[in-house]
Amino acid sequence: MNGSAHPSPGTVDIKLKRGSAGLGFNxxxxxxxQYVVNDNGIYVSKLKExxxxxxxxRLQEGDKILAINGVALENLTHRATVDxxxxxxxxxELRVLKKFPNHVNGPTGSRPEPNPPVSSLxxxxxLGAVVAVCAVLFMRLRKKHF
Structure with missing residues (x-):
């Protein structure tokens, strides 16, 4: 693609045959x-089953598509890429930069902090604390009436 014999590290060339439902990804x-802060790139958002x-x-959600049939996607609008x-x-033929294992898409701070799960303990x-407070209140009320 585009004269380079070997893709750079982290990139792969993927040849797909368009099916009845197209190429099968969004x-x-x-x-x-912009999907990634300070990056105008095109990313795979969803693979269709x-x-x-x-x-x-080979193509995965989060991969960055660098070129289509040798045409670089740098500085293209979303609509131009769809066209x-x-x-x-x-x-x-796609030239794809594989996603990094810890890569987070979207603007920084756009995702809520995950709430840690509450353990049984x-x-x-x-519950023990609530029972203890209720017991203390019950005992105080009982003493006042006798």
Whole structure:
């Protein structure tokens, strides 16, 4: 693709044959719709079950698509990239930068902090505390009436 014999580290070339449902994945990103902070790239957002990409197995959600049939996707809008995919033909070659294992997509701070799960021990301690408070209140009320 584009004259380079070997992809750079972390990139792979993937050839897909368009099926009845297209290539079988959705994309996000572009210069007009940044998906990753300070990155205008195009990313795979979803693989369609039984689509050409899912059946091939190499393309994954979160991968960055660098080129389609040798055409670099740098500085393209989302719409222009979609148009490239639509006119790419039956056999499509993608140059893909594989996602990093700890890569987080989306703007920084856009995801809520996960709440840690509550353990059974914590629930039992809380219930024990409630029972103890109720017992103390009950005993105080009982002493006042006798």
């Amino acid at each position: 994309i996000v990103g572009g210069v007009d719709q 039984d689509g050409a990409a899912a059946l091939d197995g 490239l995919f639509r006119t790419a033909g039956e056999h499509v 914590e629930v039992l301690v809380a």
